[in-house]
Amino acid sequence: MWRRVASLSSLVSSSKSRILNQVGCGLNACQVFTTRVLNPAEGGVSDRRRIPFVTFVLGGPGSGKGTQCTKIVETFGLTHISAGDLLRKEISSNSENGSMILNTIKEGKIVPSEVTVKLIKKAIETSENDRFLIDGFPRSEENRIAYERVIGAEPDIVLFFDCPEQEMVKRVLNRNQGRIDDNIDTVKERLKVFAELNLPVIKHYSKKGKLYKIDGTGSEDEIFERVRPVFAALSVR
Numbered sequence: 001m002w003r004r005v006a007s008l009s010s011l012v013s014s015s016k017s018r019i020l021n022q023v024g025c026g027l028n029a030c031q032v033f034t035t036r037v038l039n040p041a042e043g044g045v046s047d048r049r050r051i052p053f054v055t056f057v058l059g060g061p062g063s064g065k066g067t068q069c070t071k072i073v074e075t076f077g078l079t080h081i082s083a084g085d086l087l088r089k090e091i092s093s094n095s096e097n098g099s100m101i102l103n104t105i106k107e108g109k110i111v112p113s114e115v116t117v118k119l120i121k122k123a124i125e126t127s128e129n130d131r132f133l134i135d136g137f138p139r140s141e142e143n144r145i146a147y148e149r150v151i152g153a154e155p156d157i158v159l160f161f162d163c164p165e166q167e168m169v170k171r172v173l174n175r176n177q178g179r180i181d182d183n184i185d186t187v188k189e190r191l192k193v194f195a196e197l198n199l200p201v202i203k204h205y206s207k208k209g210k211l212y213k214i215d216g217t218g219s220e221d222e223i224f225e226r227v228r229p230v231f232a233a234l235s236v237r
């Protein structure tokens, strides 16, 4: 789908340690985004359409992904794509996969990647923006591999909200959004699935130098002050 100029991912990842260590004096928008064009020589189109800047937002259930995404959107103008919200919309619109998705979510399991990646791809393609927060995805290596195959690119960066299990359970049980999966049995299963299937994805991106591990404890504002420098250094507004 999108092809990346060869130097781009190395530009972003090699800059990561600078971004972390020298917050506020890292890349500017120009450096990042003027390089992000399709390369006709590599089979891309010639209209210089930009490759999207993608941040995956990961963390266990209740770790604060959605809450922090809202703050990042307000401050830095990225578009929030929540995999869970897309799947819940499929349930409420009675789509052909609706009942399968509902049962999977109730059981605390992961919906097949084919379904989720298709929804994410559509959300990216129909957006006017070219900077995205993809929240709650990928939740497994299968998710990750399917995304990278279908979209043809890796994410630029990955945020991981690290939060103790006890705190995550407390938050989920107090979430009060009428979600079918916000109950003790489902959350226990979700924590198991997170450890078994999502932690390997987090490790993968850590090895690639793309991971920003954020302490997910404290108030929402305190956590956002840990997130802010990541995007401020990239000047992604």
Ligand SMILES: Nc1ncnc2c1ncn2[C@@H]1O[C@H](COP(=O)(O)OP(=O)(O)O)[C@@H](O)[C@H]1O
Pocket (backbone or CB within 6 Å): 059, 060, 061, 062, 063, 064, 065, 066, 067, 068, 171, 172, 174, 175, 176, 216, 217, 218, 219, 220, 221, 223
């Ligand atoms: N730092 C925080 N301290 C206490 N409660 C929080 C905090 N961040 C989020 N919450 C609340 O915890 C619940 C889960 O947060 P949410 O952002 O939905 O997490 P996730 O998307 O990772 O499941 C929500 O009710 C939210 O309002």
Ligand SMILES: Nc1ccn([C@H]2C[C@H](O)[C@@H](COP(=O)(O)OP(=O)(O)O)O2)c(=O)n1
Pocket (backbone or CB within 6 Å): 059, 060, 061, 062, 065, 066, 083, 084, 085, 087, 104, 105, 108, 109, 110, 111, 112, 116, 135, 136, 137, 138, 139, 143, 181, 190
């Ligand atoms: N990549 C994804 C994301 C969510 N799902 C399903 C399974 C998850 O338990 C539910 C809810 O996901 P959501 O990201 O909204 O959940 P939290 O915000 O972490 O509580 O959706 C999925 O199957 N695959």
Ligand SMILES: [Mg+2]
Pocket (backbone or CB within 6 Å): 065, 066, 084, 136
């Ligand atoms: Mg969420």
